[in-house]
Amino acid sequence: MTTQASALTRIETPLTEMLGIRYPIIQAPMFLVSNVDMVVAASEAGAIGTFPALNYRPIEKYVEALKEMKKRTKKPIGLNIIVNKSNTRAKEDLKHALDAGVNLFITSLGSPKEVITEAHKNGAKVVCDVINLEHAKKVQDLGADGVIAVGAGAGGHAGPLSPIVLVNWLKHELDIPVIAAGGIANGATMASMLAVGAAGVSIGTRFIASTEARVEQAYKDAIVNSSPEDIVMTTRISGTPAAVIKTPYVERMGLDLPWYLKFAKDQKTLKKYVVPLIHYLGSKKLEEAATGPSWKTVWSAGQSVGLVEDILSCDQIIKNLVVEYEETLKNLPKVQ
Numbered sequence: 082m083t084t085q086a087s088a089l090t091r092i093e094t095p096l097t098e099m100l101g102i103r104y105p106i107i108q109a110p111m112f113l114v115s116n117v118d119m120v121v122a123a124s125e126a127g128a129i130g131t132f133p134a135l136n137y138r139p140i141e142k143y144v145e146a147l148k149e150m151k152k153r154t155k156k157p158i159g160l161n162i163i164v165n166k167s168n169t170r171a172k173e174d175l176k177h178a179l180d181a182g183v184n185l186f187i188t189s190l191g192s193p194k195e196v197i198t199e200a201h202k203n204g205a206k207v208v209c210d211v212i213n214l215e216h217a218k219k220v221q222d223l224g225a226d227g228v229i230a231v232g233a234g235a236g237g238h239a240g241p242l243s244p245i246v247l248v249n250w251l252k253h254e255l256d257i258p259v260i261a262a263g264g265i266a267n268g269a270t271m272a273s274m275l276a277v278g279a280a281g282v283s284i285g286t287r288f289i290a291s292t293e294a295r296v297e298q299a300y301k302d303a304i305v306n307s308s309p310e311d312i313v314m315t316t317r318i319s320g321t322p323a324a325v326i327k328t329p330y331v332e333r334m335g336l337d338l339p340w341y342l343k344f345a346k347d348q349k350t351l352k353k354y355v356v357p358l359i360h361y362l363g364s365k366k367l368e369e370a371a372t373g374p375s376w377k378t379v380w381s382a383g384q385s386v387g388l389v390e391d392i393l394s395c396d397q398i399i400k401n402l403v404v405e406y407e408e409t410l411k412n413l414p415k416v417q
C-alpha cells in the first residue's frame with residue numbers, strides 16, 4: 082500500500098508535546114534489529130526512532146552510531162538502556178548519549194533512577210517500560226516522564242495483561258502519560274489505544290518488516306507470513322518469557338530451559354553466574370538467526386505479525402499508520 086499523509090498533518094497528544102514530534106509514534110528499540118538508518122528514517126518521518134545501546138558493540142561503534150544519527154537528523158532520537166546489573170556498559174552508554182544530545186531514554190528492567198536524574202539535568206525525557214501498576218507507580222514516584230505499558234502479545238518480554246485493559250487502567254491510576262505497546266501495527270490498532278487513553282504508541286514488530294532493518298530476508302518474510310497463533314513464549318532466550326515465532330527449530334529446542342539450568346537459576350549462590358550465561362547463550366541464538374543465513378531460526382516477534390502484510394520503508398509504514406488512523410476515526414459507527 083502506498084498511501085500518503087500530508088506534510089502538514091499532525092496528531093497532537095501529551096507525547097508529541099513532550100518531545101516536539103509530529104506523530105505520537107515511537108519506533109520501539111529492538112535488540113539486533115534497530116539501526117542508524119531506521120532511527121533516522123523514523124524521526125525524519127515525524128515519529129521518534131529509538132535503538133538499544135547494545136546493538137552497537139564495542140562501545141566505539143555505539144559512539145560512532147550516535148554521532149551519525151545526530152548528523153543525519155536534527156529531529157529527536159531515543160535510546161534504550163537496560164538498567165539491570167547484567168548490563169555493565171549502562172553508565173558509559175548514558176554518558177555518551179547525554180554528550181550526543183539524545184532526547185528520549187527508554188529504560189527496561191531494573192531501576193531507572195540514575196537515568197532519570199542525569200537525563201533531566203540535560204533536558205531529556207525518560208519513559209519506562211512497565212507491565213503492571215506497582216512498577217508504574219514506582220517509576221512515576223522516581224520522576225519518570227511517562228510509562229510504556231507493555232501488554233500481552235508484544236514482541237520482546239511481553240506482560241501478561243491485555244494491552245487495552247492495561248493502558249486504560251494505568252491511564253486512570255497515574256498522573257503521567259501512558260504509551261501503549263503490544264500488538265499495534267496499523268492505524269486501527271493505533272486508534273484503539275489512543276481511544277482508551279494512550280498518549281502514544283510504541284511499535285516494534287511492524288518495523289522488523291522494513292527495508293531499513295538489517296536482518297536476514299528470511300526473518301522479514303517470516304514476519305509477513307506468520308499469524309498471531311505462530312507466536313510462542315520461550316524462557317530459553319533470557320530466563321524470562323520472550324515472544325518468538327514458532328519455527329521447526331524452536332519446536333525442536335523446546336520452550337523451557339533444560340532442567341539443570343532451571344535448577345541452577347533458582348539457587349541463590351549460582352543465580353548470578355547462571356542468568357548471564359542464559360542471556361549469553363540466548364543472545365547468540367538470536368544473533369545467528371537474525372544476521373546470517375541459518376537453519377537455527379529463533380526469530381523474536383510479537384502477535385502483530387498477523388497484521389503485517391508487506392515490507393515497506395520506515396517512512397511509508399509511518400505514513401500508512403497516520404492515514405489509516407484518520408480513516409479509522411472517520412469510519413467508526415456514529416451514535417444516531
Ligand SMILES: Cc1cc2nc3c(=O)[nH]c(=O)nc-3n(C[C@H](O)[C@H](O)[C@H](O)COP(=O)(O)O)c2cc1C
Nearest residue numbers: 109110111112189235236237263264285286381383
Ligand atoms: C525483535 C525485538 C527485539 C526487542 N528488543 C528490545 C530491547 O532490546 N529492549 C527493549 O526494551 N525492548 C525490546 N523489544 C520490545 C520493543 O521495544 C517493544 O516494546 C515491543 O516490540 C512492542 O510490541 P510489538 O512488537 O507488538 O509492537 C524488542 C521487541 C522485538 C520484536
